[in-house]
Amino acid sequence: MHRYFKAKITGNTPLNEQFRLLTLIPLSEIEIPSPGQFYMLQASSALVPLLKRPFSIFEHQAGTLKFLYRIRGKGTSCLAGLGMDDTINVIGPLGNSYPEPQEDFIAVAGGIGIASLLPLLSRFKKKAYLFYGARNSDELVMLNEAKSLSKEVAITTDDGSEGQKGLITDVLRDFLNSSRITYHALQIYACGPMPMIKELSSICMNKGLRCYASFEEHMACGVGACHGCVIKVRRQNTEDRTQKWIYERVCKEGPVFDVREIVWE
Numbered sequence: 001m002h003r004y005f006k007a008k009i010t011g012n013t014p015l016n017e018q019f020r021l022l023t024l025i026p027l028s029e030i031e032i033p034s035p036g037q038f039y040m041l042q043a044s045s046a047l048v049p050l051l052k053r054p055f056s057i058f059e060h061q062a063g064t065l066k067f068l069y070r071i072r073g074k075g076t077s078c079l080a081g082l083g084m085d086d087t088i089n090v091i092g093p094l095g096n097s098y099p100e101p102q103e104d105f106i107a108v109a110g111g112i113g114i115a116s117l118l119p120l121l122s123r124f125k126k127k128a129y130l131f132y133g134a135r136n137s138d139e140l141v142m143l144n145e146a147k148s149l150s151k152e153v154a155i156t157t158d159d160g161s162e163g164q165k166g167l168i169t170d171v172l173r174d175f176l177n178s179s180r181i182t183y184h185a186l187q188i189y190a191c192g193p194m195p196m197i198k199e200l201s202s203i204c205m206n207k208g209l210r211c212y213a214s215f216e217e218h219m220a221c222g223v224g225a226c227h228g229c230v231i232k233v234r235r236q237n238t239e240d241r242t243q244k245w246i247y248e249r250v251c252k253e254g255p256v257f258d259v260r261e262i263v264w265e
């Protein structure tokens with residue numbers, strides 16, 4: 001089994017102007033990824049950008065790996081320029097994964113965060129109440145797939161171009177406040193922008209819910225060596241059982257953390 005491997009591109013399909021679906025065939029035997037894990041992908045064979053970029057596993061099937069990505073800057077623009085039969089260097093699967101839901105669960109995706117959550121929806125079909133928010137309808141990628149895999153779906157966009165206008169965390173709060181379901185046993189799984197995760201953390205504290213969120217910190221090495229991706233987490237002192245905070249690496253101890261452990265600044 002190889003964690004550092006070369007892979008051949010067999011698809012790099014535009015979904016719209018900003019989003020692409022990248023399909024790779026590893027050229028050696030690889031470990032099977034779990035939902036929430038990620039890979040470091042080489043964006044270009046040129047020297048710049050030098051660093052690989054992190055992407056969540058979107059699908060692993062029949063020997064292929066798929067990644068859903070948004071074109072943001074230099075790395076993802078280079079990635080978008082790669083074509084069929086190009087070969088890239090890959091490291092993965094890396095990091096921890098989402099703990100398995102025991103029963104129905106709530107998934108909260110902000111924008112491209114859907115890439116990390118879709119494998120969970122796919123593994124636990126029709127078990128998720130999905131809350132999916134994006135800036136506008138163009139950014140609600142893979143919506144039909146997400147709908148077909150979920151029990152129920154609530155959608156918001158910032159501009160109201162699809163679903164309810166507003167923030168997905170407000171819709172989740174209303175859902176939890178309504179007595180339609182007994183939510184106390186439901187765990188929340190989330191991936192999206194930091195303000196969304198922070199708001200979710202406050203909702204979960206308030207309601208006594210457990211929430212596992214994937215953190216998309218900037219990464220350099222992706223394998224725990226550079227400490228460039230640390231976040232502050234609360235941990236118990238083993239000696240006197242008091243609480244202390246320490247830095248943990250999103251690429252190694254994460255990317256999935258229980259949000260109750262995060263020290264928000």
Ligand SMILES: Cc1cc2nc3c(=O)[nH]c(=O)nc-3n(C[C@H](O)[C@H](O)[C@H](O)COP(=O)(O)OP(=O)(O)OC[C@H]3O[C@@H](n4cnc5c(N)ncnc54)[C@H](O)[C@@H]3O)c2cc1C
Pocket residue numbers: 038049053054055056057067068069070071072073074075076077112115116215216217218219255
């Ligand atoms: C564990 C993990 C999983 C990820 N999974 C996916 C995925 O499945 N699909 C996807 O499209 N993206 C994902 N990302 C984010 C992706 O890695 C970045 O968008 C990418 O590295 C940007 O590279 P770039 O060279 O194009 O942009 P850069 O030129 O490096 O930056 C362009 C802009 O994007 C911002 N940016 C860069 N990296 C991040 C980041 N990690 N978080 C927030 N803002 C960032 C920069 O601040 C800058 O404003 C993931 C990140 C992590 C850490």
Ligand code: FES
Pocket residue numbers: 218219220221222223224225226227228229230249250251252
């Ligand atoms: S990116 Fe280097 S330690 Fe996490």
